[in-house]
Amino acid sequence: MDWKVIYNERIVSAQEAVTHIKSKDYVVIGHGTGEPITLTKAMVDNYAKYEKVMTMHMVDFGEQAYCRQGMEKHFIHNSFFCGKNTRDAINEGRGVFTPAFLSEVPRFFSEGRIKIDVALIQVSPPDQHGYCSYGTSVDYTKAASENAKIVIAEVNKKMPRTLGNCFIHVSKIDYIVETDRPQIMTPNVVIDDDDRIIGEYCASMIEDGSTIQLGIGSMPDAVALFLKNKKDLGIHTELMSEAMIELIETGAVTGKKKTIHNGKIVATCLFGTQRLYDYVNDNPMIEMHPSDYTNDPRVIAQNYKMVSINGCIQIDLMGQSASETIGYRQYSGTGGQNDYMRGIALTRDGKAILCMKSTAKRHTISRIVSILDEGSAVTNLRNDIHYVVTEYGIADLKAKTLPERAKALIEIAHPKFRDELKEVYEQRFFKRYE
Numbered sequence: 552m553d554w555k556v557i558y559n560e561r562i563v564s565a566q567e568a569v570t571h572i573k574s575k576d577y578v579v580i581g582h583g584t585g586e587p588i589t590l591t592k593a594m595v596d597n598y599a600k601y602e603k604v605m606t607m608h609m610v611d612f613g614e615q616a617y618c619r620q621g622m623e624k625h626f627i628h629n630s631f632f633c634g635k636n637t638r639d640a641i642n643e644g645r646g647v648f649t650p651a652f653l654s655e656v657p658r659f660f661s662e663g664r665i666k667i668d669v670a671l672i673q674v675s676p677p678d679q680h681g682y683c684s685y686g687t688s689v690d691y692t693k694a695a696s697e698n699a700k701i702v703i704a705e706v707n708k709k710m711p712r713t714l715g716n717c718f719i720h721v722s723k724i725d726y727i728v729e730t731d732r733p734q735i736m737t738p739n740v741v742i743d744d745d746d747r748i749i750g751e752y753c754a755s756m757i758e759d760g761s762t763i764q765l766g767i768g769s770m771p772d773a774v775a776l777f778l779k780n781k782k783d784l785g786i787h788t789e790l791m792s793e794a795m796i797e798l799i800e801t802g803a804v805t806g807k808k809k810t811i812h813n814g815k816i817v818a819t820c821l822f823g824t825q826r827l828y829d830y831v832n833d834n835p836m837i838e839m840h841p842s843d844y845t846n847d848p849r850v851i852a853q854n855y856k857m858v859s860i861n862g863c864i865q866i867d868l869m870g871q872s873a874s875e876t877i878g879y880r881q882y883s884g885t886g887g888q889n890d891y892m893r894g895i896a897l898t899r900d901g902k903a904i905l906c907m908k909s910t911a912k913r914h915t916i917s918r919i920v921s922i923l924d925e926g927s928a929v930t931n932l933r934n935d936i937h938y939v940v941t942e943y944g945i946a947d948l949k950a951k952t953l954p955e956r957a958k959a960l961i962e963i964a965h966p967k968f969r970d971e972l973k974e975v976y977e978q979r980f981f982k983r984y985e
Contacts, residue, residue: 554681565593576668579695585688587673587705632884653887654846657694670699686710687821715838746773760808764788766861785809791818851894859891868957879926909941909965917968921975
């Protein structure tokens with residue numbers, strides 16, 4: 552049958568589409584800026600018809616109204632990565648958290664470890680062959696739609712058509728809701744003086760011809776500011792942000808030295824403004840892939856001179872870090888940080904960099920500590936961590952003894968807290984600080 556006939560037969564309103572969600576269904580929602588806002592709003596508006604619908608969503612930029620107080624009877628939220636609109640629900644018992652590496656989330660769906668009754672996704676309009684692009688969110692969204700019993704798609708005229716392993720044919724969609732709403736946009740972050748110092752330190756370790764992965768936030772964006780004079784950089788990352796456009800346009804990123812996907816930028820999701828969405832639309836330089844590929848340590852390890860730059864919340868004197876919790880409170884998630892750190896450990900001349908400001912809460916709390924806060928999840932094992940960067944310098948922890956690690960970390964701690972950290976050092980390692 553002609554795909555256009557199939558497409559037209561499956562067009563419904565958002566209100567009708569969400570009636571196919573039933574109580575106790577497991578509903579996976581498209582990720583990040585790919586969230587189908589029209590569908591999630593319609594689902595919440597229909598809340599009275601549901602009991603204990605399990606919603607799964609990672610980084611959130613929408614309202615996530617299904618997480619609000621008063622919705623407990625109708626929705627339970629399950630997340631691999633919580634954000635500002637889902638954090639309270641998880642920490643107050645209206646939701647649950649599932650620890651996972653981003654690389655393995657698609658496999659949870661394909662192997663049936665997590666059942667999916669309904670996938671709510673957002674895609675671009677179909678091309679001449681009937682294929683819609685997942686646009687800004689391929690990550691786990693593609694695997695979710697391929698393994699769901701029912702696929703409901705918001706086909707948005709404003710979703711960019713990205714290329715790569717990121718397409719779904721209209722025949723695989725059960726219900727289509729057409730929209731023309733603006734895409735979710737993530738405004739550019741504010742970069743302060745400390746971010747700039749940290750960014751410059753990180754950039755100093757990146758050699759010409761390196762392939763880079765940058766996380767989300769002000770510090771990774773600050774790193775990009777100091778890479779504009781580099782040559783022949785490549786990008787293999789989970790997240791492509793707007794900062795990377797500057798590096799392409801200045802000629803710093805060419806991808807010519809990449810050992811896989813030569814000349815291409817590889818990513819699994821996009822966060823930014825309309826400038827980014829316009830740039831990636833039908834751009835053959837950009838390849839979008841699921842996260843079980845972009846974040847597979849075995850794939851990452853194939854990139855020569857691979858460098859990853861990510862943030863953390865706290866690190867102790869042994870060199871283990873907490874990047875996703877504040878004590879017992881779940882703050883975010885593992886994401887792909889470990890994927891890249893372990894992939895880089897397998898590659899030749901790779902560098903895994905963790906960066907953070909040395910203090911929190913206006914210099915009242917040191918983020919380099921004698922021991923992680925009680926209840927903290929250890930995101931990165933001490934064996935895995937290589938470089939740690941603050942505004943006070945770079946600590947290289949690989950192949951260092953515990954006393955050497957502690958000393959290196961104290962040197963990049965805020966001066967206000969160094970004396971008390973030195974006291975801990977002397978008690979723990981039975982020697983005076985030198």
